[in-house]
Amino acid sequence: MNRTAHLIAVFLENKPGQTARVSKILADAGVNLCWLTIANNGTFGVMKFLVDQCDLAVTALKQQGLMVSLLPVLAVETDNRPGALLRVTDSLRAQNINLDNCSGFVAGEHALLLVEVPNIVQARATLEEQGFRLLSQDEMLRL
Amino acid sequence: MQLVGWCAAEIRIHNHTQANQDSTWDSRGYKSPGTMFWDRELETLARPALEKIQLKGLQETVQRIAARVPFYQRRFDALGIRPEDIRSLEDINRLPFTTGADLRSIYPDGLLAVDPDVPVRLHTSSGTSGKPKAVFFSSSDVSNAAELIARSLVMTGITRRDVLQNMMSYGLFTGGLVMHYGAEKVGCLVIPAGPGSSERQLMLMQDFKVTAVHILPSYALYFAGFLEQRNINPARDLCLRKAFVGSEPHTEETRHRIEQIYGVDVYNSYGLTEMNGPGVAFECEHKAGLHLWEDNYLLEIVDPATGEPLPEGKTGELVLTTLKREAMPLLRYRTRDITSIIPEPCVCGRTHRRLQRITGRSDDMLIIRGVNLFPQQIERVLMSFPEIGRNYLIIIDGLDDLTIRAELATGAFDGYVEHLAALQARLIERIRAETWVKPTLELLPAGSLPVTEGKAKRVIDNRSL
Incomplete structure (x- = not known):
């Protein structure tokens, strides 16, 4: 099973109404948002999100003329208790792997870390060796 | 030549004969570059003979306007000039300049040098503020302008087998009709498409196997985006092999980009309404500067501030005198276009000297924080970045x-805000190094900026002067 999940990234001008525009496209397409973040860089921003129907969302956004890209991420399942993040980051540090971006959320019993790294193959191997469970897109959405 | 095989076989829509015996024809039915002339004798005339024609044209022009145009009569009187004082080409320095403001001041017909029933056509400049500049053509002016277009097209390799889609505006703008008449003279099938309606443009290109287009550089770039949306790769799916671009100052980087996208050779065309429009100067197959047709126009480069003549090779304002125009001759017209003469002869064998690509119109020059800069300098930097659209x-x-404000190229977004920020920083640094002004740079998603169908508006100056 493919242990890489994907975030959808959308390039937006930083002006009022842009997030609403994206939300409306997704709503009209019947796509559900599971997680989202917006990175702002002055005049522009990048909106990243996890959705239940990735292909449908990408098609709908592109049809409306938006610039869209798919970002591979590792979805690492950790325990929901103190020190869990440290275990993940320690494993990566040991292999000298730098994090591009990282975010996380807790869903019930599970805690999930979304990790963007430059070399995703190496990072995946490292984390699996350390006994971490990496979730596929489907598994993550079932949380 | 970037022609796709299957197009070549089907291109011959109308009957052609092999017009120019000098040329060799390749297996696909196209003349190979290198020996293409519309009027070999005039185009390769030795300089002394060419200058003799120029002097005759200048003397006749001065005599005629001294007799018929009160506007020039008054100027000659004020300067104490008589037509017989013009004995050599150097005497041009004694004649007065004509400016765009003069043309507006004598609007509509104060510079006519013929009886009012002689002109057969009127063109005007766009006239964004107030009255336009009106230019009259007699019947011989119309055919002369077509002759120069014919020379220009043929020297790029165009033959009567070509199908030319003219995507410039028909009407008062010269880019439509003047090009049209010239291309007809060559014997091309000319499609008077005009600008806009990208859907229809594409249909015409496909259905009539169009091999050449005459197009604004900004529209060529816009139309590329339209084709991309429809998954059409022009280099593969169309029969285009040449594009003639002009009417807007543009850079070498823009030329390369259009050539890459469309898989064509792009030739730079220079003209202005006041001098009949396109066909004043044009690139030959070597694409190394624009041959100005010197039997029709006397060429000077002057210091834009003082009006003093500059030697060959120095950059300054292009000044043109019509040598053959009947209805509305113009003396030493200040084009406001900044360029220089390339002194070396061209390997194509033409003796008509070449101009460097126009680096800007002196009217377009911006002064920002005391620094002079042309919008083209910024364009050059932007277009050298493949990530920029x-x-x-x-x-x-x-x-x-x-x-x-610059749009990102489609496909250049990889999802990382960090990469966009780095690109932004590199662009700012390159523009600062090129212009000595540090800009604010806003990266935008493709399709964010408004698109115009006419000449693109690239500069908005909100300073209250």
Whole structure:
């Protein structure tokens, strides 16, 4: 099973109404948002999100003329208790792997870390060796 | 030549004969470059003979306007000039300049040198503010202008087998009709498409196997985006092999980009309404400067501030005198276009000297924080970045703040805000190094900026002067 999940990234001008525009496209397409973040860089921003129907969302956004890209991420399942993040980051540090971006959320019993790294193959191997469970897109959405 | 095989076989829609015995024809039915002339004798005339024709044209022009145009009569009187004083080409320095403001002041017909029933056609400049500049053509002016277009097209390799889609505006603008008449003279099938309606443009290109287009550089870039949306790769799916671009100053980088996208050779065309429109100067197959047709126009480069003549090779304002125009001759017209003469002869064998690509119109020059800069300098930097798309806007605000809004190329977004920020920083640095002004740079998603169908508006100056 493919242990890489994907975030959808959308390039937006930083002006009022842009997030609403994206939300409306997704709503009209019947796509559900599971997680989202917006990175702002002055005049522009990048909106990243996890959705239940990735292909449908990408098609709908592109049809409306938006610039869209798919970002591979590792979805690492950790325990929901103190020190869990440290275990993940320690494993990566040991292999000298730098994090591009990282975010996380807790869903019930599970805690999930979304990790963007430059070399995703190496990072995946490292984390699996350390006994971490990496979730596929489907598994993550079932949380 | 970038022609796709299957197009070549089907291109011959109308009957052609092999017009020019000098040329060799390749297996696909096209003349190979290197020996293409419309009027070999005039195009390769030795300089002394060419200058003799120029002097005759100048003397006749001066005599005629001294007799018939009160506007020039008054200027000659004020300067104490008589037509017989013009004995050599150097005597041009004694004649007065004509400016765009003069043309507006004598609007509509104060510079006519013929009886009112002689002109057969009127063109005007766009006239964005107030009255336009009106230019009259007699019947012989119309055919002369077509002759120069014919020379220009043929020297790029165009033959009567070509199908030319003219995507310039028909009407008062010269880019439509003047090009049209010239291309017909060559014997091309000419499609008077005009600008806009991209859907219809594409249909015409496909259905009539169009091999050449005459197009604004900004529209060529916009139209590329339209084709991309429809998954059409022009280099593969169309029969185009040449594009003639002009009417807007553009850079070498823009030429390369259009050539890459369309898989064509792009030739730079220079002209202005006041001098009949396109066909004043044009690139030959070597694409190394624009041959100005010197039997029709006397060419000077002057210091734009003082009007003093500059030697060959120096950059200054192009000044043109019509040598053959009947209805409305113009003496020493200040084009406001900045360029220089390339002194070396061209390997094509033409003796008509070449101009460097126009680096800007002196009217377009911006002064920002005491620094002179042309919008083309910024365009050159933007177009050298493959990550940057086709549309951009330069805005000057308040206290000389330079803002550049540039669209990202489709496909250049990889999802990382960090990469966009790095690109932004590199662009700012390159523009600062090129212009000595540090801009604010706004990266935009493709399709964010407004698109115009006519000449693109690239600069918005909000300073209250």
